[in-house]
Amino acid sequence: MASIEAKNKVEKLRSEIHKHNHNYYVLNQPTIDDYDFDMLLKELEKLESQYPELKDPNSPTKRVGSDLNKEFIQKSHDYPMLSLSNTYNYTELYEFDQRIKKNIPEQFSYECELKFDGSSISLQYENGKLTQALTRGNGEVGDDVTQNVRTIKSIPLELQGDNYPDRFVIRGEILLPFKTFDRLNTQRAAEGETRFANPRNAASGTLKLQNSSIVAKRSLDAYFYDLLTEAPLKDGHYETLDQAKSWGFKISKENKKCNTIEEVIEYLEKWDKKRENLEVATDGVVIKVNSKTLQNRLGFTAKSPRWAVAYKFKAEREITTLQSVSYQVGRTGAVTPVANLTPVSLAGTTVQRASLHNADIIENLDLHLQDQVYIEKGGEIIPKIVGVEYALRKEGAAPVLFPKSCPECHTPLERNEGEAAYYCPNYLGCAPQIRGKIEHFVSRNAMNIEWLGKETIQLLYNQGLLNSVADIYRLPNRRDKIEGLETIKRDDEKHPPLMVSYERIIYAFQFGIQGISLANAKKIANNISSLKELEDITVEHIDSLSLTLKKGESSNHILRQILTFFRIPIQKQIFDTLCQGDMSNGNISLSAVIKALKIPNITDQEIAEIMDHAPFAVLLPNITLDTWKSFLPEQKAVVAFNYIRNPRVDKLISRLNQLSKISLKQKSVDNLFQAIEKSKSNTFHQLLFGLGIRFIGATAAKTLAKKFHSIESLRAASYQELLDINDIGEKMANSIRRYFEKQENIDLIDSLTTLGAPVGTSIDGEQEASISELPSTLDGLIFVISGNFGTSQRRKELGEIVEDHGGKLTSSISKKTNYLIAGDNIGPSKLEKAQALEIPIINEEGFLAMLEQ
Ligand SMILES: NC(=O)c1ccc[n+]([C@@H]2O[C@H](COP(=O)([O-])OP(=O)(O)OC[C@H]3O[C@@H](n4cnc5c(N)ncnc54)[C@H](O)[C@@H]3O)[C@@H](O)[C@H]2O)c1
Ligand SMILES: [Zn+2]
Incomplete structure (x- = not known):
């Protein structure tokens, strides 16, 4: 006989599984992973076979999870x-x-x-x-x-x-x-x-x-x-x-x-x-x-x-330590948490960051700093944290708390009802939001302005030259301020932060091979599986590397230099420090590298602080004296600041540099200005998409541009007029209205207009006339077009004809539909529905005849 307990357990499992089935098959938003789901199902199967009296033909063990959706026949x-x-x-x-x-x-x-x-x-x-x-x-x-x-x-x-x-x-x-x-x-x-x-x-x-x-x-x-x-x-x-x-x-x-x-x-x-x-x-x-x-x-x-x-197959999973959580602010102001992990190798790549998506996920996982977390790649490029090994939690570990205010501008964060994301509302003054909007405006599908990459935008923003998208068009008047600016280009994909490749370590520290070329350093780096191997390198090994040697040099010669190097205790000590930071993926951790620089009296805790300010070795000289003072005692800060500038260390650091510099020299400024000028003849929909109005993607921007031809007439459109457009829903219509209610957006558009940005479709007078002269014979009528009209192009054209004559297109048939324009092989469900609602069904010829009348 099944105990009450077993019965309760079975019921609980069934309702839990039903809920997961619904999330998975109907909402397409599962909340647990497949393996855990399958384990729940197996547990239920086991209980049902143990207690046959609890069997039920409707149990999820007996039926497939349903994807039925009432929108379909x-x-x-x-x-x-x-x-x-x-x-x-x-x-x-x-x-x-x-x-x-x-x-x-x-x-x-x-x-x-x-x-x-x-x-x-x-x-x-x-x-x-x-x-x-x-x-x-x-x-x-x-x-x-x-x-x-x-x-x-x-x-x-x-x-x-x-x-x-x-x-x-x-x-x-x-x-x-x-x-x-x-x-x-x-x-x-x-x-x-x-x-x-x-x-x-x-x-x-x-x-x-x-x-x-x-x-x-x-x-x-x-x-x-x-x-x-x-x-x-x-x-x-x-x-x-x-x-x-x-x-x-x-x-x-x-x-x-x-x-x-x-x-x-x-x-x-x-x-x-x-x-x-x-x-x-x-x-x-x-x-x-x-x-x-x-x-x-x-x-x-x-x-x-x-x-x-x-x-x-079980998704490939690894366990690693959660070091910290950073919060990134996007152009919409949404704050996204990102987990920083101890680097670990997963499905062939080194992973040290994982997305956490939103505050709820942090809360559901009950994340604490230094937790051992499971990470998995679920088809996405960025892996995610799927679980925590709670048993291994360190005593006194601090919980990860989502910040209450913006990590960039300190404005209190807000959350819209029904949304998972927190937003920084300071869209006019929050740096990453301003830069993000500019990045979006110049991106490929928007205004496609080349020569204005992320780093250049940041550089110009820092100089106070670029505070809005309108400022892009003011840049050409400020050449004197722009020419000569320089910045570092980050490429996190190729050179992730917080680590330095063997190649760069060998090139910088040289290990006795004075003045080694980068090419030779690369050859050595590619042929060792750990840095430690260098210590025991043999002449045969060096021979096999086919290094490019200078006149009078030989493999034997190089070997002697390396051996001499390791005989000096202080050098051996530096080498050992580096080896301790070996991440076994061809990289040395940045913390070991900083330790090997031997900045006087620096502790491990202080090295962690340094890395917060300089996640790449090359950024060390960029730490200002004030910043050093913010985490070091005054005296120590001054020493560290000067130590980094000492020529020997400075040279070493620049040899560790894996990143390239962007310099705004005359030629690149010319190119940039040309690209800006060229963008003035872009289409209106590119600009409209580039404005980044929430929920208005590239497709919606095209639809809107086709209907309104200019930002002015879009601004004048009422909520209802917007809603009447096929493919523009309530969410979009609302968002557009809200955009134009803000004075700063009106000002921005005025500036863009004055500065010559494409705020409307340039149609010559004749074309414009022919558009407005089209008779509105289909005014107020609602059409559905369905089936095959020879080509998909033709079907699209018919849709355009409907709209150009004042009709409205919808995609599904309802009581309000006036006509169904049917092509070949029309879906039986649409036909049945139209017949049931007694909606007139016409073919292409019938429709064109309607226009003549
Ligand atoms: N994470 C969740 O919340 C959740 C919820 C419900 C179901 N699930 C997952 O979905 C699975 C159950 O779903 P299911 O019933 O669709 O079973 P299933 O996906 O494990 O297997 C059946 C399906 O496999 C597909 N399939 C793919 N290649 C096939 C091939 N070569 N031959 C035959 N079929 C092939 C078919 O679509 C078939 O319907 C479970 O394994 C579970 O992990 C997860
Ligand atoms: Zn902010």
């Missing part, structure tokens, strides 16, 4: 769409093999496929044409997303060849490639939208968009892994897929038949690593019994086939 699947049982270890895989062998005494083979991590889709083809696309839904019925799926280029709308069955179903996975995913997230962050957690969520979110034209822009991809027909075409699953390939379906070329479970394991080992190089996300391998006859014999459980199992 639902249709039944011809064949149920199931999940897969999964495992994370080889023991269970051997058990799976044993179970199969018990039921199948004869020889058989497995087929291994990559488990693509996207959104499942089931397509129906009739007479060689795509007729329907359904999501998995609850396994029995799915959402009809045919219109969206039609925009995916790798899905054939019509099949090649002629040996396909009249009617069949093919199943696969819709994916968003990593590259597109990163681009999409950057764009979303820039527009103030929440980022997708991973490519899978982004793919299923995209598939469920109401507007197919946005889906088309996201370049989704698809791989197929199952073909279902009334009578099997071939007995082998692998062979069947091979046939589907010939009809134009994308089938992974990595599918492989294996005769034994050991061969399967070989495949797993290979792909655990290799999958990092794929363009799309995979989360495991699916192992299937290849013969369909045998598959039928093995059958299904309520939730998954008995003839297949998914081996899931």
